Amino acid sequence: MKGFKISLAWQILIALVLGIVVGAILHNQPEQREWLVSNILSPAGDIFIHLIKMIVVPIVISTLIVGIAGVGDAKKLGRIGVKTIIYFEVITTIAIVVGITLANLFQPGSGIDMSTLATVDISKYEATTQQVQSGTHSLVITIMSLIPTNIFAAIAKGDMLPIIFFSVLFGLGLSSLPAEHRDPLLKVFRSTSEAMFKVTHMIMRYAPVGVFALISVTIANFGFASLWPLAKLVILVYAAILFFAFVVLGTVARICKLRITTLMHILKDELILAYSTSSSETVLPRIMEKMEAYGAPKSITSFVVPTGYSFNLDGSTLYQSIAAIFIAQLYGINLSVSQEILLVLTLMVTSKGIAGVPGVSFVVLLATLGSVGIPLEGLAFIAGVDRIMDMARTALNVVGNALAVLVIAKWEDQFDSQQAASYELSLRPQSAE
Incomplete structure (x- = not known):
């Protein structure tokens, strides 16, 4: 058929189905499996990431x-920053409360014979946990990690918080310069930004x-048996x-005279991509665009x-609260109201304190x-299906961050x-002439 072209969303969806098969x-x-995964499939996936x-x-x-x-x-920027952090904190706290409420209501961990569950080694996550064992220490680390001692080292490691901090200060410094000094450099950064978005479109062909x-x-x-x-x-x-x-973010969107379904339609390509790869980074440039x-x-x-990629992970915090209650139910531990409040407060801090750490949810x-007496070993039982849940929570993180931009605007x-x-209007299918 002349002019027939499969959209990126359909290409990714077809690839997802074929990949499952x-x-x-x-x-x-x-x-x-061992040879194909290690020599062909894993490298091909890693290239995209x-x-x-x-x-x-x-x-x-x-x-x-x-x-x-x-x-x-600087005053206007400070106002935007404060509003952004307040919004992030309110939404992620609602996510934690919703997760704990639903887990208590539906009791997913009750009545499961633990001997039937496969376990996965989680020792690789334990080494990064010592720095966040206490909420206060975690908060201090977060604040200190905002300020880079060497911006080039932060760029090399991809540490997003110090990169954001430096870029904001640099932007403010640049804006205060006289026009003859400011404009040439601003033009360079604007051209760099536009060029990188073109590069993004090129990379998306490989998606x-x-x-x-x-x-x-x-x-x-892992197959389907687990x-x-x-x-x-x-x-x-x-x-x-x-x-x-649809309910929480949908209500927020409605208050702001927006439609969450419209936002999802706009981001359909990005949602399928984020869901498939379990990586929010894959769609960050396109969300901004x-x-x-x-x-x-x-x-x-x-x-x-x-x-938002550091402070507004709605899907991750929602999952973490459900998983915590699930493991408690698995061991037959009934958490008191005070323990659940402590769990909410601890998650509020720790979920912000280690943004960017590999295996962040774990x-x-x-x-x-440990703060509420739930055995850490219980995580080994859910590690095998974590990727399946990670796909969904990544998609929610994408929707949450896109909506946050519109709410603050x-x-x-x-x-x-x-x-x-x-x-x-441009998204509506054009009628055939």
């Missing part, structure tokens, strides 16, 4: 500096291959994420999105469970409703 076949053929990691830092630095220099007012490889490896390694004993937990996590997305196109100013988009849980009265209406 191939992974399921390989799971039952251990000889071929590496490509995304390669562009995230330059995009964040260039867009933040351009956005902040555009604000040009279906990366998705196919990543999901194949996941299914090939899901059944923990089906109640997986179903509850997915139901909780859908409830939070789309929210700016939808009517949010660059100054807010470039600040809220990268900050590290948060390891740092949290509305709150600052800087949202361009006419541009949003035009963008929505």
